[in-house]
Amino acid sequence: MAFVAQNFGVTPSEAQFRALLKSDLLKLAKHFNLEVRTNLRKAELQATVIQSMVGLGTWDELAWEWLPEEPEDVELRKLELQLRSQERIKEEERKAEKERAEEERKAEKERAEEERKAEKERAEEERKAEERREEKQAEERRVERELQERLKEEERKAEAEERRVERELQERLKEEERKAEARREEKQAEERRVERELQERREKEQAEERRAARDLEAEERKAERELKERDMELQQEIKFKELELMRERGEAPPLLTGSTPNQKTWDVGRHVRLVPPFSEKEVAKFFPYFEKVARQLNWPEEAWTILVQSVLVGKAQEIYSALPMDQCADYEVLKKHILKAYELVPEAYRQKFRNARKRESETHVEFARVKENMFDRWCESKGVGKDFETLRDLILVEEFQQCVHEDIKVYLQEKKVPKLWDAATMADDYALTHRIGVHEPNSSPRSPQGRWGTAGSDTRVQESSREHIALQGFLRRPP
Structure with a gap:
């Protein structure tokens, strides 16, 4: 081996x-x-x-x-080995001694460095103390200069007052000359104003012509849009009629009524094309429209979530993807989460309702529909429902907040007080606590042409009429 x-x-x-x-x-x-x-x-x-x-x-x-056994050689080698071992031990001792000396030298150097730092810090402290003394002396000199300057300023003011009196005498003489010159300039300005008015009248007529052209173009776009919408409605009605004829002939796909294996399966793919389109700007309108279509076509409710998800986009699609499997299959849960994701706070709906204005390209009927939808969203966000008293409190509290101090208005909005008298009591408490005058006007008062001014009485009547009409429309809506 x-x-x-x-x-x-x-x-x-x-x-x-x-x-x-x-x-x-x-x-x-x-x-x-x-x-x-x-x-x-x-x-x-x-x-x-x-x-x-x-x-x-x-x-x-x-x-x-x-x-x-070669005793002599062995003994010699042993002695040689021992000598080498002793030399190696001595060398290691010398190295250790050298390292200790090096460490002591480093320690001594660090102590010297610390002493230098301490000396430097003491010098720095002395320098700062000297600077403070100099600053104090400079402050004393500054005060003395200010006193001297104040005396000089008083003297200058006296001299300036004398010169002012002399100037006033001279200015009175010049004022008479300026008035005469101003009368001449006013006459020239009147002539220029008449000329400007003529120019503005010509420009206004040109603007009216351009506006008429824009209105005509807007009407054409509106007619084209209405034609497209009518065409879509006709196509939808045709699809509904075709589906009704198929059901009458027995050709329509059967519905899911049970879970036995012998039943036929409801074909979702054949009905997806009939699902209304989803728009992130009109989320609240989508679900009632979808439910009406689904009930007219007798779609099984267990298939509603599958049909809805086929048209979801943007944030609604992300919400559907994030929901667990059991919640995705529940239509009401999915509807609740999507509406919650797109809803705004009640104050935002209120401001949208109040600040909405008619656009030039918008008809009055379209604008009335926008106003009505915004009012409905505001009422729904406040939980008004069909209760007249709740709607009454909503309008009164909102109007009350517009007439009080700005701080009290913000405080009531943060507390979300639903009742008028609760709001009034809390406003008094806040005013007493923060020492706000009872009769102090709003920090941002309404203009004379506003809702409370004399000059704005017509505006007040118009807004009251609009609110009355909106209230009647709300109460007349079918449940």
Whole structure:
């Protein structure tokens, strides 16, 4: 069996070592990175290996007993090894002593550095104290200069007053001359005004012509839009009629009425094209429209969520993807989450309702429909329902908030008070606590042409009429 140096133990036995051949000893020396000559005798190789391994501390000194009996050589090598070991120990001691001296030198250097830093900090403190003294002295000098300047300023004011009196006398003379010049300029200005009015009249006539052209273009666009809408409605009616004829002939797809395996499956794909389009700007109108179509076509309610998700876009599509599987299958839960994602706070709906104005491209009927929808959304967000008293409180509280101090208005809006008298009580408490005058006007009062001014009485009547009409429309809507 070939000798493997890697398998030779770190502390082999004497028998194992003596049994090694010269080639094995050379392999062992090469494995431990020992420098040996290949022309040495076996005994010399054994002595060299033992000497190197004992010198490195890999084997203990008992390994010297493994050598063949040549007492003189062995003793000499032992002595040589001991001398080398002692020299190595002394060298290590010298290195340790040198490291200690280096550490002490570094410590001394750090102490000196700390002392320099402390000295520098003391010097800095003294410099700052000196700067403070100088600042104090500078402040005293500044006060003295201010006093002197104040005296000089009083003298200058006295001189200026004398000059002012003299100037006033001169200005009175010049004022008479300016008045005469102003009368001449007014006459010239009147002539220029007449000329401007003529120019403005011509420009107004040109603007009227352009507006008429725009109105004509808007009417054409409106007619085209109404034609497209009528065409879509006709196509929808045709689809409904076709579906009704298919049901009468028995060709319409059957509905899901149970869960037995023998029943036919309701084909969703054939009805997806009849689902109304979804618009993120008209989310509240989509669901009533969809439910009306679904009931007219007898779509099973368990298939409503599948049909609705086929037309969802934007935020509604993200909500559908985020809902768990059990909630995705519930139409009412899906409807609730989508409406909640697109709804605004009641104050936002109120401001939209109040601030909506008719656009030039919009007919009065279209604008009335927009106003009605905004009013309905405001009432729904406040939970008015069909209760007249709740609607009455809503209008009164909103009107009350517009007539009080701005701070009280913000406070009531934050508290969301639903009742008029509760709002009035809380307003009085807030006014007393924050020392706001009872009769103090709103910080942003309405203009004379507003709802409460004399000049704005017509506006007040018009707005009251619009509110009365909207209220009647709300109460007349079928449940």
